[in-house]
Amino acid sequence: MELLTLESLKTAARNFCSELSVTQIHNLYGVTDGKAVGTYVESTFNQYLSSRYEYTLGSAALGIDFPRLEVDLKVTSIKQPQSSCPFRNASQKVYGLGYNLLIFAYEKIDDHSSLTANLKCQNVVFVTKERTGDYQTTYGIKEIIRRNGNKDDVIAFLEERNFPLDEIGREALAARILQSPPEIGYLTISNALQWRLQYSRVIQVSTAGTTTGIENLLV
Template identity: 50%
Template sequence: MSTTDLPHGERGCDRAAVHIAATVARWFRSPGCQSQPAGRITRGRNLCRTKKLGSTLCQALLSRTQDQYLRFWEKSMLGNIEKPVLTMPMLWQEAAQFAEYESNIFETKLFGVTDGKAVGTYLEHKFTNHLLGIYKFNQGNSASGIDFPELQVDMKVTSSKQPQSSCPYKSARQKIFGLGYHLIVFVYEKYDDHEARTGRLNILNTIFIDRSRTADYQMTRGICDILDRNGNEDDLIAFMADRNLPIDDIEAQRIAEELMRTRPNQGYLTISNALQWRLQYGRVIQEAGAVPGIERIR
């Protein structure tokens, strides 16, 4: 069915209008909606006025009821209306809003769950499905290795008690030059309500790490110190050996030559050697908002 088959007032809608409808529908489904439906509708109408969108859809939204909003968005979720393409600013905005209302969700399937990997999978799938209902983008797969390949962003979920996660090992060079993609990290603390037998994830931090900051902190700091003291290739090779970087002599020589030509960016992750890299985020949480490339989204 095309947009011409939609009810009167929904024809000729544009992408911005579809995004407005998605936003309002998300508010209706968010915590507190049932107790404050009038406020949610008013907020959606004010947004339409603020954006001054001239499409017939947005004009129609100003007089719609909650059920009409939801029926319209269900049509678009079925593919009747083209969704906007997910961009980096939209991803940041959605991550902040998702973290805010997810922190108030009490979920029975989370009660008693202590496995961090299970919690991470739950939250990653929920956020991805949330985005799929609003935007158009290609999901990550085993080949790409990251969640949002078009934006070069991977999503990580970690507990505040031990903020760390794993990522695929591709090359020892990642510890010096970075992972090669950005990270968006949700840091949560979990609460269980034993009386209601529900669990809740309070998302304390939502942080974006630019790929230029995804190298190992101590490794890059040591290399930069050597370069600042007029070190040479031999100094760099010795340092990499002392740090047990998993490379052979030939690769060590290649990296040293490259470092003499190009100074690495200071990384802020702690990366442990293993079959998979072990990423630790303690320093990132502390420095978010204070270091360019490490942004506190929420």
């Protein structure tokens, strides 16, 4: 069986979502729980992949869905495209999550005559790990550097944005930022016990197709 690669994962995601968009699903009729819909899509996608490719299936211990490819799958409603992910460290808002994202954004439509649900995939977006930082944070850092800001300016910026770091942590991150400035990230990442990731901007950017590291696989 063929080994799953990044390119074949993208192709499979595109083809799977095209098929999913025309499938009537009895089990999801009337279901409003986004987590239940996401679990169904993830499980069905893994069945689709496992019949075609050889790959290592992710687990809670590994943390992401496709560990060898460094890709995590996120399934979300287009009405409110967001999800959560484990908090590892505060620098993820600056340098990204540490892995690539594959985002399925669907619109769920219930057919009351057939008692089935349809999941229309509106967007299938691949985001490289370098682009998974927080937009406002990375944009603000770029502006500070562009204006010849120093370490104190970066520390003050991190304080203003309530970074979950102590004083020593802020100083260390500020020094790293000046030495190795981040790429602009395109997620909105909110502080919580887990990161809350919001995808509206990255979906919009992916549709334009002009930003390196962000692809809409349906365009």
